[in-house]
Amino acid sequence: MSTRRPGSNGANGQDGNSVVLGPKDRLVGQLFIEGDLNVSGTVDGSLEATGDIEISGGGKVTGTVTAYNRLVVGGGASLIGGEVRVARLTVEDGATFTGRVSMGKAEAKEPRAAEPIAEPVEVVIAEPEKPKAKRR
């Protein structure tokens, strides 16, 4: 009894979507995934996933990586990154890892609630005071 959609493997992404690039797969360009991404092939370009990204096996990624949740770079894998933006990061011993790392909630470009629109401030222009009658 499975109500899961095909391709759903119950991974961490809320929608359960998961994409796997196997050892013989190769991607040149940009990839955006709503869900998780597992790379054990070669990627030359930029990767973005709303869930986790795992570079495993002998996976080699050259380029920008953005994971809204977690990035794992396995022991035999390599990430020669330009920009690496993640919320959580695990680098296993033996991995090759180079790049500029930004971590923290604000860094992953999560869809943020629109900023509250500033209330227009009422501007009161004071009437010029009537010159008072000079005393004394």
Added chain:
Amino acid sequence: MDVQEAVAEGAASAENGEVKRDGRKQFSMGPGDILEGKLIYDGSIHADGRVEGEVRVSGNIDVANGATVKALLEGSNVTLKGAVEGAVTARDKLTLGKNARVSGDIQVRRLQIDDGASLNGHVRMGDFEHQASGQ
């Protein structure tokens, strides 16, 4: 037999946190200790409390959980479990523990980052040109 002046020194330096272990020197700090300035040390350091400045050692650097470090760190194996702000160079391996919070550029030969650690900075990996460090 001449029992060197090191005995007297040893007694004094033990209070300064210097302990000999396996014939290798270890500079050991406690959670209430403060180090400010530049330390070049032939041995290893266990850093706790507060460290500010520059620390270059021939051995290993170990920053305890709860320590606050604002310094340039250079050592063979560097293990960070506390908050570190500054450039870090590990001639061999850098390990970031799950409570590590590191902000600064790092240069390493090998790298391990445990889940939970936080890192903001540029990572360079591989053999690096020998700088005019402690060598």
